[in-house]
Amino acid sequence: LRRVRDLCRVLQLPPTFEDTAVAYYQQAYRHAGIRAARLQKKEVLVGCCVLITCRQHNWPLTMGAICTLLYVDLDVFSSTYMQIVKLLGLDVPSLCLAELVKTYCNSFKLFEASPSVPAKYVEDKEKMLSRTLQLVELASETWLVTGRHPLPVITAATFLAWQSLQPAYRLSCSLARFCKLANVDLPYPASSRLQELLAVLLRMAEHLAWLRVLRLDKRSVVKHIGDLLQHRHSLVRSAFRDGTGEVETLEKEPLGQGQGQGEGEVGNNSLGLLQGKRPASPALLLPPCMLKPPKRTCPTPPVSTVTGEEDISDSEIEQYLRTPQEVRDFQRAQAAKQAAPSVANPP
Amino acid sequence: MTPGIPIFSPMMPYGTGLTPQPIQNTNSLSILEEQQRQQQQQQQQQQQQQQQQQQQQQQQAVAAAAVQQSTSQQATSQQATQGTSGQAPQLFHSQTLTTAPLPGTTPLYPSPMTPMTPITPATPASESSGIVPQLQNIVSTVNLGCKLDLKTIALRARNAEYNPKRFAAVIMRIREPRTTALIFSSGKMVCTGAKSEEQSRLAARKYARVVQKLGFPAKFLDFKIQNMVGSCDVKFPIRLEGLVLTHQQFSSYEPELFPGLIYRMIKPRIVLLIFVSGKVVLTGAKVRAEIYEAFENIYPILKGFRKTT
Numbered sequence: 001l002r003r004v005r006d007l008c009r010v011l012q013l014p015p016t017f018e019d020t021a022v023a024y025y026q027q028a029y030r031h032a033g034i035r036a037a038r039l040q041k042k043e044v045l046v047g048c049c050v051l052i053t054c055r056q057h058n059w060p061l062t063m064g065a066i067c068t069l070l071y072v073d074l075d076v077f078s079s080t081y082m083q084i085v086k087l088l089g090l091d092v093p094s095l096c097l098a099e100l101v102k103t104y105c106n107s108f109k110l111f112e113a114s115p116s117v118p119a120k121y122v123e124d125k126e127k128m129l130s131r132t133l134q135l136v137e138l139a140s141e142t143w144l145v146t147g148r149h150p151l152p153v154i155t156a157a158t159f160l161a162w163q164s165l166q167p168a169y170r171l172s173c174s175l176a177r178f179c180k181l182a183n184v185d186l187p188y189p190a191s192s193r194l195q196e197l198l199a200v201l202l203r204m205a206e207h208l209a210w211l212r213v214l215r216l217d218k219r220s221v222v223k224h225i226g227d228l229l230q231h232r233h234s235l236v237r238s239a240f241r242d243g244t245g246e247v248e249t250l251e252k253e254p255l256g257q258g259q260g261q262g263e264g265e266v267g268n269n270s271l272g273l274l275q276g277k278r279p280a281s282p283a284l285l286l287p288p289c290m291l292k293p294p295k296r297t298c299p300t301p302p303v304s305t306v307t308g309e310e311d312i313s314d315s316e317i318e319q320y321l322r323t324p325q326e327v328r329d330f331q332r333a334q335a336a337k338q339a340a341p342s343v344a345n346p347p
Numbered sequence: 348m349t350p351g352i353p354i355f356s357p358m359m360p361y362g363t364g365l366t367p368q369p370i371q372n373t374n375s376l377s378i379l380e381e382q383q384r385q386q387q388q389q390q391q392q393q394q395q396q397q398q399q400q401q402q403q404q405q406q407q408a409v410a411a412a413a414v415q416q417s418t419s420q421q422a423t424s425q426q427a428t429q430g431t432s433g434q435a436p437q438l439f440h441s442q443t444l445t446t447a448p449l450p451g452t453t454p455l456y457p458s459p460m461t462p463m464t465p466i467t468p469a470t471p472a473s474e475s476s477g478i479v480p481q482l483q484n485i486v487s488t489v490n491l492g493c494k495l496d497l498k499t500i501a502l503r504a505r506n507a508e509y510n511p512k513r514f515a516a517v518i519m520r521i522r523e524p525r526t527t528a529l530i531f532s533s534g535k536m537v538c539t540g541a542k543s544e545e546q547s548r549l550a551a552r553k554y555a556r557v558v559q560k561l562g563f564p565a566k567f568l569d570f571k572i573q574n575m576v577g578s579c580d581v582k583f584p585i586r587l588e589g590l591v592l593t594h595q596q597f598s599s600y601e602p603e604l605f606p607g608l609i610y611r612m613i614k615p616r617i618v619l620l621i622f623v624s625g626k627v628v629l630t631g632a633k634v635r636a637e638i639y640e641a642f643e644n645i646y647p648i649l650k651g652f653r654k655t656t
Binding site for chain 2: 062063064078081082085091094143145147148149150286287289290304306307308309310314316318319320322326327330331
C-alpha cells in the first residue's frame with residue numbers, strides 16, 4: 001500500500017487520488033488470485049490502481065508512463081490491467097485526449113531559451129497548445145486517431161503546430177531533431193502520423209480558394225496551417241465526402257476501387273494545369289487502413305461438403321507414418337545429436 | 348476537448364445489461380429459431396390476412412350501408428382492422444415500409460447438409476444485416492481413451508513434433524483438413540485450425556486413426572467443440588470512441604494496448620473484437636448459431652455509428 005502512495009507522490013497527484021488508489025488496491029487484494037500472485041504482478045497492480053484512479057478523474061496518465069516508472073513491459077501491465085478491471089467490475093473512462101495534449105505539450109522544453117534551444121525555436125506555450133489541440137481535433141475528425149496510440153498523433157500535431165507558428169525558421173527542422181531539442185522521446189509511429197496529417201491538410205488546402213492556386217506540397221502547406229485550421233470545419237466538409245456508405249459501392253465495381261481517390265488525384269493533376277480553377281473532387285473520409293488497397297484478396301471459401309463421418313482410407317493415414325528405415329535413420333540422427341555437445345568446439 | 352463527442356450520433360440507449368440494444372430479441376430463443384418461428388407465423392398470417400381482407404371488404408360494405416346506424420358498430424370494425432394489422436410480426440415488414448431489404452440478400456446462413464449442421468434460417472427480415480460471419484477456426488477436444496507414449500508417437504509419426512522441455516504434448520499436423528493437434532500422454536487431444544464443425548470432427552478422427560496405427564488402442568470418446576471463431580466485415584468505419592461511451596458496461600477500448608474494441612456480449616456469451624475498419628472478429632461460441640446471433644445483435648449498434656457528419 002505504501003508503494004501506491006509513493007507512486008502517487010512521484011506523479012504529483014492530488015492527495016484524494018492516493019486514497020482512491022489505495023482503496024482499489026485493497027479491494028483487489030481481497031481476491032485470492034491476487035494474493036497468491038507473484039511479486040511482479042503485485043507491483044504492476046500498484047500501477048494499475050493508480051492508472052484507474054487517474055482515468056476516473058480525467059487525469060492524463062498514459063500506460064507507457066506507468067510502465068516506465070515501474071520498469072515493466074507493456075504486455076505484463078496490459079494483462080494485469082485487463083484482469084483487474086474485469087475482477088473489480090470497473091468502468092474505466094477513456095484517456096482524456098485534451099488533457100493529455102496539455103500535459104504532453106507542457107513537457108516540451110521549447111518555451112524558454114536555453115543553450116540547446118535556439119532563440120528562433122522558442123515558442124509561446126499557449127499559442128502552441130491551442131494550435132496543437134486544433135490539429136489533434138482535426139486528426140480525430142479525419143479518422144487518424146481511432147484505433148491508434150494517442151501519443152504519436154499528439155507528437156506529430158505538436159510538431160506541426162510549432163513549425164507553423166514560425167515556418168520561415170522552422171521548416172528546416174525535422175521531427176526527430178524537434179523531439180531531441182524539446183527533450184521528448186520520439187514515438188516510432190509519429191512520422192507516419194505526421195505524413196497522414198499533412199495529407200489531410202493538403203486535401204483541405206485544395207478547397208481554400210487562395211491556397212488552391214499555390215500548388216502546395218507537404219512542406220509548403222505548413223505555412224498555411226493557421227488558415228486551414230481557422231476554416232477547418234467547412235474545409236473538412238468540402239474536401240472529404242463521407243466514405244461510410246460508399247465502401248461497398250466501390251468494392252462492387254471491379255475497377256472502381258480507389259476511384260474516388262483516383263478522381264481526386266487526376267482532378268488535381270489536370271486542374272493544376274488549369275491553374276487550379278476548380279477544386280478536386282472530395283476524397284473519401286475513411287480511416288487510412290480502409291484507404292490502402294488490401295494486401296491480399298481473400299477468396300470466398302468454397303462451401304464445404306464435409307460431413308465429419310467420411311471413411312478414412314488407410315493410405316491417407318499411412319502417409320503420416322514413418323517407415324522402419326526412416327525410424328532407424330531418425331534414431332541414429334538423434335543419437336548423433338545427443339553425442340555432439342560432448343565434442344569440444346574447434347578454436 | 349474530447350475527440351468523440353462532437354462527432355458521434357445521439358447516445359444509444361443502454362440495454363438491460365444482458366443483450367445490447369436495439370435488438371428485438373424475444374425470450375430465450377436463438378435468433379435462428381425465432382426467425383423460423385416467425386416465418387411460419389408470417390405464412391399463416393398472410394393466409395389469414397387474405398381472408399380477413401375479403402372479410403373487411405364485406406364489412407366495409409356493410410358499414411357503409413349501415414352508416415346511419417350506431418357508431419359502436421363502426422368502431423368495432425375499425426378496431427378489428429387495426430387489430431389485424433398490429434398482429435403482423437415486427438421482424439417481417441410489409442411493402443409499405445420505407446426500409447428495403449439489403450440488395451443481393453441470399454439465405455443468411457449457408458450450411459453443409461449434414462446431421463450436425465444447424466437448421467438453415469429463413470429469409471432474413473429487414474433488420475437483418477445480410478452479412479454472414481465466416482468461421483475461421485474451430486477448437487475441439489476428444490478423449491482417445493488410453494494412455495499414450497509421446498516419445499513413441501514422435502519417433503514413428505512423420506508429422507509430429509515433441510519437445511518435452513518446452514511443452515508436454517506432441518504437436519501433430521495433417522494436410523486435409525488443414526489442422527493441428529495437441530496430443531497429451533493422458534490420451535486427451537485438442538484439435539485446432541478447422542473451418543467447420545464437421546471438418547474438426549473429421550480431422551480429430553484422422554488423428555485418432557494415426558495414433559491407432561501407431562499401436563495404441565485409441566478410441567474416439569466425448570468429442571466436443573470447445574470454441575468457434577468467426578469474422579466478417581460490415582464495410583463501414585466505426586467510431587470506437589463513441590461505441591465505448593455508449594456501451595461502456597460491455598466494452599473495453601484501450602488504444603494504448605490494442606487497436607480494437609473488445610465487446611463482451613452477455614447473451615449470447617460471445618466476445619467481439621471490433622476494429623475501426625469495420626472488421627469484426629467473434630469468438631467464444633460453442634455452436635455456430637451463437638456467432639450469427641451475436642453478429643445480428645451487434646450490427647444495428649454498429650450501424651448507429653456509421654454516419655459521422
